Amino acid sequence: MTDTERNYARTFSTPSGVAVLEHLRNITVERVLGTDATDAQLRSLEAQRALVHQIENMIKRGK
Numbered sequence: 001m002t003d004t005e006r007n008y009a010r011t012f013s014t015p016s017g018v019a020v021l022e023h024l025r026n027i028t029v030e031r032v033l034g035t036d037a038t039d040a041q042l043r044s045l046e047a048q049r050a051l052v053h054q055i056e057n058m059i060k061r062g063k
Contacts, residue, residue, distance in 0.1 A: 031045060
C-alpha cells in the first residue's frame with residue numbers, strides 16, 4: 001500500500017468525500033447516453049468512467 005493509496009482512502013472516507021464520489025459516479029458510471037450519441041461523446045464518457053473507477057480502486061487499495 002502506498003501513501004497515495006492511503007491518501008485516497010482517507011480523503012474519500014469523509015462525509016464530503018463520500019458525497020463527491022457518489023456525485024462523480026452519478027454523472028459518469030450511472031449516466032446513459034442516447035442512441036444519437038456521437039463517437040466522441042461515447043469516448044469522452046468512457047474516459048470519465050475510467051477515471052472514477054481508478055479513484056475507486058485507489059480507495060480500495062488504501063484501506
